[in-house]
Amino acid sequence: MTVYPIIMTQTKFTHQDDLKYPYEERALQFGDGVYEVIRIYNGTYYLLDEHVDRLFRSTEAIKINLSLTKGEMKNLLLELLERNNMETDGKVYLQISRGSAPRDHVFPIDVPANIYAYVQDLPRNxxxxxxxxxxxxxxxxxxxxxxxxxxxxxxxxxxxxxxxxxxxxxxxxxxxxxxxxxxxxxxxxxxxxxxxxxxxxxxxxxxxxxxxxxxxxxxxxxxxxxxxxxxxxxxxxxxxxxxxxxxxxxxxxxxxxxxxxxxxxxxxxxxxxxxxxxxxxxxxxxxxx
CATH class of the missing domain: 3.20.10.10 (D-amino Acid Aminotransferase, subunit A, domain 2)
Known part of the structure; x- marks a missing residue:
């Protein structure tokens, strides 16, 4: 099923190759994904193991197959703080979706999951x-x-x-x-x-x-x-x-x-x-x- 090349975004029209985000992303179209919010105190994660364990329980529950192990995920999250020189109180938002594929309720075949995470400051209230x-x-x-x-x-x-x-x-x-x-x-x-x-x-x-x-x-x-x-x-x-x-x-x-x-x-x-x-x-x- 071919998608025609010109896409409407907001009130403008653009070629699909020029879009800054994947419009056929299952998180956007179906909410087909999971997430975690992990607290950071003084540049250090709090309850990192617990959050990663729950993340993997959630992906398993909705049948998302990850290519990463828990250990690899934790190492990536630790590196994310290091690369951002994070030293204050904050949080990481981590999201995993089933991936980008032509829109269909049925799971796509051989499509990698989309994974992203970002760091924000979050002072204690x-x-x-x-x-x-x-x-x-x-x-x-x-x-x-x-x-x-x-x-x-x-x-x-x-x-x-x-x-x-x-x-x-x-x-x-x-x-x-x-x-x-x-x-x-x-x-x-x-x-x-x-x-x-x-x-x-x-x-x-x-x-x-x-x-x-x-x-x-x-x-x-x-x-x-x-x-x-x-x-x-x-x-x-x-x-x-x-x-x-x-x-x-x-x-x-x-x-x-x-x-x-x-x-x-x-x-x-x-x-x-x-x-x-x-x-x-x-x-x-x-x-x-």
Whole structure:
């Protein structure tokens, strides 16, 4: 099936050979790919192994065959920081698509995956980490394989935008009242000294920081209960917080019009934040040896 040579881009027309991007790219046309966002502190990756492991789980889940091993991927990502002389706090966005091929729902044959990654500065959001943030609740309308970190993020984008338009940081998603996670983070409720969060099923992304929160909880002898809670339970929460690579461990002080606790970050959230800070330093020491 031949594509005619003149392509419309924006309001102009150009020859397909002169385009600066592959217009027949499966990430663009189908969202056929996966991604990772990896945190950097002082020029060093945090949880690099965990992110690369999840990347490979995602590519395997959608049947993208990579020519790279995990070790080769990690070496490339480390070289990316070196070539950019990265020495501050930031993040890497890494994306893999099934490749560039004539548009067809069926997988192309013998087409290499497209891989790219870039580095951005990302200072820590110390004000929000100290004071906490507000959130809204939204119905979870995503697909049933949220454990795959895929490029199909339109429901997440719409929920996040709704939160912003309501002057909030995040949107807490729920299925028939059962809280799953947020638009771009995992969420937790603290009640009577116990931490509750949705179990790591297909309905949520298995966050790398979420795994760390679980470890911290066990190390601190805090009950970590993988049991979903309901929107109606939020009003009875002692504390609420969310986690992600870019948000770290973020206190939630308001949901919709409901104040959480006394409206200030709680003691367990603070303890987890302190443990996270220590973990960053320890992790960096291990990587820089």
């Amino acid at each position: 110390l004000v929000n980490l100290e004071n906490g943030v507000g959130t809204i609740t939204q119905r979870d309308i995503r697909w049933e394989n949220c454990y795959i970190k895929s490029l199909n993020l339109l429901p997440n984008v719409l929920a996040k935008q709704e939160a912003k338009e309501n002057g909030c940081y995040e949107a807490i998603l729920h299925k028939d009242g059962l809280v799953t996670e947020c638009s771009s983070s995992n969420v937790y409720m603290v009640r009577e000294g116990k931490i509750y969060t949705h179990p790591a099923t297909n309905n949520i992304l298995h966050g790398c920081v979420r795994m760390r929160v679980e470890k911290f909880s066990h190390d601190l002898n805090l009950p970590f209960i993988e049991e979903g809670f309901f929107v109606e339970d939020i009003s009875m929460a002692d504390e609420l917080f969310l986690s992600s690579s870019t948000s770290e461990i973020m206190p939630i002080i308001k949901v919709d019009n409901i104040q959480i606790g006394d409206g200030k970050p709680g003691k367990i959230t603070r303890l987890l934040q302190e443990t996270y800070e220590k973990d960053i330093k320890n992790y960096n020491k291990i990587l820089t040896k």
